[in-house]
Amino acid sequence: MSLLQVEDLAIHFGGVKAVDGVSFSVEQGEVFAIIGPNGAGKSTIFNLISRVYPPTRGTIRFDGRDITGLKAHDIAGLGIARTFQNIELFDHSTVLDNLLMGRHTHRGTNFVQDILFLPKVRQEEREHRRRVEQVIELLELEAYRKKMIAGLPYGVRKVVEIGRALAIGPKLILLDEPASGLSVEETRDVAFWIEDMRRDMGLTVLMVEHDMSLVNQVSDRVLAMANGQPLALGSPAEVQAHPDVQAAYLGTGAAA
Numbered sequence: 001m002s003l004l005q006v007e008d009l010a011i012h013f014g015g016v017k018a019v020d021g022v023s024f025s026v027e028q029g030e031v032f033a034i035i036g037p038n039g040a041g042k043s044t045i046f047n048l049i050s051r052v053y054p055p056t057r058g059t060i061r062f063d064g065r066d067i068t069g070l071k072a073h074d075i076a077g078l079g080i081a082r083t084f085q086n087i088e089l090f091d092h093s094t095v096l097d098n099l100l101m102g103r104h105t106h107r108g109t110n111f112v113q114d115i116l117f118l119p120k121v122r123q124e125e126r127e128h129r130r131r132v133e134q135v136i137e138l139l140e141l142e143a144y145r146k147k148m149i150a151g152l153p154y155g156v157r158k159v160v161e162i163g164r165a166l167a168i169g170p171k172l173i174l175l176d177e178p179a180s181g182l183s184v185e186e187t188r189d190v191a192f193w194i195e196d197m198r199r200d201m202g203l204t205v206l207m208v209e210h211d212m213s214l215v216n217q218v219s220d221r222v223l224a225m226a227n228g229q230p231l232a233l234g235s236p237a238e239v240q241a242h243p244d245v246q247a248a249y250l251g252t253g254a255a256a
């Protein structure tokens with residue numbers, strides 16, 4: 001069974017068909033990329049999966065469960081974490097505090113248990129801190145642990161955002177343009193980390209990305225979109241060779 005199944009997904013904003021009849025599945029442990037020119041509908045698919053918007057049509061199943069009607073905070077609790085195109089961190093908190101803040105979405109305890117600080121709560125607290133330390137090590141954030149987000153370079157903030165998503169212990173992580181604004185060296189690091197997430201944490205990765213070097217390096221399969229609709233689905237090489245994909249990119253050179 002696929003970890004994520006998207007079936008005939010559509011959302012219309014007035015006359016704009018931002019996403020219009022998109023179906024795909026992501027397998028457990030897979031790195032799956034969505035590519036397409038600006039305005040293709042890629043981020044809107046993320047917003048539909050993470051329940052920022054309800055779809056006009058279609059279904060989304062995660063881990064065998066229909067999540068189409070769930071609320072955004074329930075989605076995080078089920079094991080879906082995401083990053084945003086525009087980094088969304090607490091600027092006046094430290095890196096460590098930002099990583100710890102994802103925790104409340106992932107707790108199995110209730111308010112009374114929290115107040116009494118029962119053993120279950122203490123155990124969860126310990127597990128979460130362990131996981132945050134694992135993330136700091138994986139993403140090489142040790143030197144920044146006590147630094148305020150506001151003073152950090154863009155590339156580091158971007159990594160912290162990935163870290164915060166990882167810290168909730170998701171099964172599926174949605175990365176919205178993880179390489180945008182990064183240098184060639186930073187993008188190479190992101191590629192390694194995506195491999196590590198899959199290998200060391202058993203994660204499944206769904207990413208939207210324009211940087212084809214990153215897509216080619218890490219993706220098992222790629223979905224190309226244009227104007228809200230799917231154009232091609234297959235290996236990175238198959239998709240880039242597809243005539244409809246080449247036509248959609250004419251003039252931008254992004255898929256070359």
Ligand SMILES: Nc1ncnc2c1ncn2[C@@H]1O[C@H](COP(=O)(O)OP(=O)(O)OP(=O)(O)O)[C@@H](O)[C@H]1O
Nearest residue numbers: 013016017018036037038039040041042043044045
């Ligand atoms: N909340 C909204 N209200 C109205 N139109 C929207 C909304 N969100 C997205 N759209 C429109 O839907 C279309 C797809 O947008 P989307 O942001 O998903 O594209 P994208 O492929 O992620 O583009 P980019 O690569 O530039 O981020 C665009 O025409 C956009 O203007």
